[in-house]
Amino acid sequence: MHGGQANAVIAANFADAPVPARAGVGLKPEHYADILAARADVGWFEVHAENYMGDGGPAHHYLSALRELYPLSLHGVGLSIGSDGPLDQRHLERLKSLIERYRPGLFSEHLAWSTHDGTYLNDLLPVPYNEETLARVARHIDEVQQILGRRMLLENPSTYLQFDESTLTEIDFLAAVVARTGCGLLLDVNNVQVSATNHGLDAAAYIEAFPIEHVGEIHLAGYDKVTDEAAQPFLIDTHDRPVLADVWELYRLAIRRAGPRPTLIEWDANVPAWRELLAEAEKAEHIIAQRRTNRALA
16 A cells, blocks of 8 residues: 555544644654553644654554544644745645644644755744735745645744844734734744743733734743843743743733633653653643633633
């Protein structure tokens, strides 16, 4: 059976499973066996699309088994939505095939660029917020949504510099993208804390102003704190440790505004034991449950 037939057989077993407004975690090979053995009480898993673009092998074996048990959210890192060149059509076709195979409830990508003249860069690079970039990003999102046949979520970035060419705030830029394309948003709370600290902005004010009604998913992660040449705090989005206290506080604010939303614990480097990762998800689950209770009592 060739890859296309295998994809069709797998897809026939799955309807799109909505991602519940619960805590989820990023799926890591280190945890495949633990998850399947324990049938853990976790709401869903997020999968990095580029890790599963081959036709077969152990990765698909385990993902197929987990998809029988849990909803999936698919998160891309390679579309280069902000690039000034055309989108990679081969990458889009592989992405479409993966979505048809596993029928994730959500699909998201970054507001960033990572390609130039056919070369893929090992980073997610920022874009200036102006009308030229807005038109380009909106055009690319329209293309992605048309080819995939579904809405995508666009993630706010973590940034380390600001462009003189920017004429819009990040929030105004994101709101304009939503208005032009009908896409949704992925609110990365850790990215908010990182960017706000690096640029001397108010992270809570950002959350208060965010177009929260368009948020389909929330991300939480850990960051590293260093100092810059002026001895000021500078944060780096590392995804290599537990969620820090200030990010949890911002998350509580976001959940108070948005209500329960699917919430991911991102931990992509120095991956911990399964029990430690699950404990982080349980913290988010507790905050979501509190929000449900408070809303019920209001």
